Amino acid sequence: MSESAIIELKNAIIRQADNIILTDVSLEIGKGEFVYLIGRVGSGKSSLLKTLYADLPLKDGSGKVVGYYLPMIKNKQVPFLRRKIGIIFQDFQLLTDRNIEDNLLFVLKATGWKNSNDIKSRISEVLEKVKMNNKGYKMPHELSGGEQQRVVIARALLNSPDIILADEPTGNLDPETSDDLVKLLHDISKSGKTIIMATHQHDLLKKFPARTIECKDGKVIELFNPDTDEEEEIELD
Numbered sequence: 001m002s003e004s005a006i007i008e009l010k011n012a013i014i015r016q017a018d019n020i021i022l023t024d025v026s027l028e029i030g031k032g033e034f035v036y037l038i039g040r041v042g043s044g045k046s047s048l049l050k051t052l053y054a055d056l057p058l059k060d061g062s063g064k065v066v067g068y069y070l071p072m073i074k075n076k077q078v079p080f081l082r083r084k085i086g087i088i089f090q091d092f093q094l095l096t097d098r099n100i101e102d103n104l105l106f107v108l109k110a111t112g113w114k115n116s117n118d119i120k121s122r123i124s125e126v127l128e129k130v131k132m133n134n135k136g137y138k139m140p141h142e143l144s145g146g147e148q149q150r151v152v153i154a155r156a157l158l159n160s161p162d163i164i165l166a167d168e169p170t171g172n173l174d175p176e177t178s179d180d181l182v183k184l185l186h187d188i189s190k191s192g193k194t195i196i197m198a199t200h201q202h203d204l205l206k207k208f209p210a211r212t213i214e215c216k217d218g219k220v221i222e223l224f225n226p227d228t229d230e231e232e233e234i235e236l237d
């Protein structure tokens with residue numbers, strides 16, 4: 001396996017229970033890469049992402065994510081793998097009974113942070129990164145969808161993950177807010193974080209081009225790579 005890839009799958013089979021969803025998956029993603037993951041409903045995008053954060057076991061083929069060998073990962077190692085991965089879903093999943101700062105505090109406490117000054121400054125750093133530093137006192141329902149999703153990104157950044165996996169992060173947002181959010185994710189990847197973003201919004205691929213892979217007919221195919229392809233080569237169904 002390559003030394004430089006932060007995510008690597010080789011001849012992997014992605015399963016949901018006993019069902020084979022994707023076969024022969026070979027993929028290398030480097031540090032700081034931004035990758036779109038596209039594919040029709042039910043094509044296996046979420047299953048692929050779940051395999052990367054060890055929510056689905058990898059039993060066939062090899063796979064390595066931030067140094068952890070997926071086929072051999074032990075249950076007690078999974079929380080350590082997950083600390084290196086920030087996960088963002090379509091539904092914002094903020095705790096509705098507490099304000100934004102307390103949402104972030106909850107995660108820090110759950111992941112072992114104890115020093116209250118460190119906690120305070122980390123919360124303000126991540127809110128600053130997503131330009132929400134003046135709204136930490138607000139309750140989730142007092143924020144727009146785009147603002148809530150920014151907070152979710154801030155939450156994903158708390159433990160300085162190497163990788164962000166975003167499953168349809170703009171699925172509930174209007175087009176303009178989606179654009180802002182994708183720009184933000186691109187900026188975050190430029191700071192050295194690897195991002196895989198599953199999306200159905202193909203207009204984003206044209207507006208903010210990046211490497212694109214597709215789940216199709218039970219395989220993962222490389223659709224576009226800006227390092228090697230011309231932009232007009234992207235062809236979507």
Ligand SMILES: Nc1ncnc2c1ncn2[C@@H]1O[C@H](COP(=O)(O)OP(=O)(O)OP(=O)(O)O)[C@@H](O)[C@H]1O
Nearest residue numbers: 016017019021039040041042043044045046047048
């Ligand atoms: N918990 C589960 N148990 C069994 N099969 C599942 C489970 N979750 C998903 N599947 C099946 O796995 C296949 C891939 O689903 P997956 O959610 O990975 O697709 P997707 O590309 O992310 O779809 P979407 O675009 O709708 O999010 C589908 O056929 C789905 O029905």
